[in-house]
Amino acid sequence: MKIFVGLDIGGTKLLVCAANEKGEVLRRTSRGTPLPLQEGLDALYEMVAEVAAGDEILAFGAAAGGPLDWKNGIVSPLHQPEWQDVPLGRLFKERYDCPLAVEVDTDAAVLAEYQFGGARVSRLLYITMSTGVGGGLLLDGELYRGQGGSHPEVGHLGIAYRCAHAERIECECGAGDCVEAIISGNGIRRIYGKPAQNLDEAEWSEVSYNLGQALRSYSALYAPDLIVLGGGVAVGGGQRLLEPAIRLMQEHCKLVPAPEVRLSDLGYETALYGSVALAMRAKAE
Ligand SMILES: [Zn+2]
DSSP states (O other): OEEEEEEEEOSSEEEEEEEOTTOOEEEEEEEEOOSSHHHHHHHHHHHHHHHHTTOEEEEEEEEEOSSEETTTTEEOOTTOTTOOSBOHHHHHHHHHSSOEEEEEHHHHHHHHHHHHSSOOOSEEEEEEESSSEEEEEEETTEEOOOGGGOOOOGGGOBOOOOOTTGGGOOOTTSSSSBHHHHHSHHHHHHHHSSOGGGOOHHHHHHHHHHHHHHHHHHHHHHOOSEEEEESHHHHHHHHHHHHHHHHHHHHHOSSSOOOEEEEOSSGGGHHHHHHHHHHHHHHHO
16 A cells, blocks of 8 residues: 655654545554754654555655744754754654655645545645744745745744733744734743633633734735634633634724635644645655
8 A cells, every 4th residue: 555654753752644645644653852962863763664564655755843944844943952953854764765845834724624624725725833833934835935945934923912910922933923922822921820711701702802813914914814713721711712812803804805714624733734725745746
């Protein structure tokens, strides 16, 4: 049997899966991410052997934290300090003699929503609200890239926020009051002193307002058909987070059509499904 192999290389967890030629996941495995680089690579090789189970691998797709060089398959994920300029594409090509395509995890996620998540629209924006906030934009199924092939960081947009503890807002990027600093899991913890699931009604209402301001700005800028929200904070917040945010966005979309906004149906493995989509694309190229 011929298979695609997807890798989700996260700062805390490695996920690897094998999928058939239609992209249906057949086998998967996961492990904690080892700190040393070589141990991490060896873990990936072992996991590949486990899910491949002797089948013929057509191509690999990998989702990793940024920054990375997708053209040359080189990754330097910010949350894996020992992974600096790792030539993942070349290492896998040499070892398995087949192509590997790599993208930032949120770009992989938007591909997954398009290909497997029922989000087949012309202009699709995916936003994750988890420990951080990030996203990916697809135009007619192709990733939108920034200057020099860079990955736009939608989590670091500035917005007109409301916050009872504004003095606690601090973005890890150093820029100050970014969306990520205000509505991500880490940001919420810093501002409210507790994880998102323990927020009271007034606190949720602030987070929801601030998400609404972000959605409104994304809509004004991109005028997308659909915005899909994923990540633990968004999925955990559910409708009490989403409904007021969507209402605020709709009220402020005066000149652009308000997009549909919904939660992801792909659960917490969006980036892994995205890595399968990437592998399928790598084979086709
Ligand atoms: Zn920032």
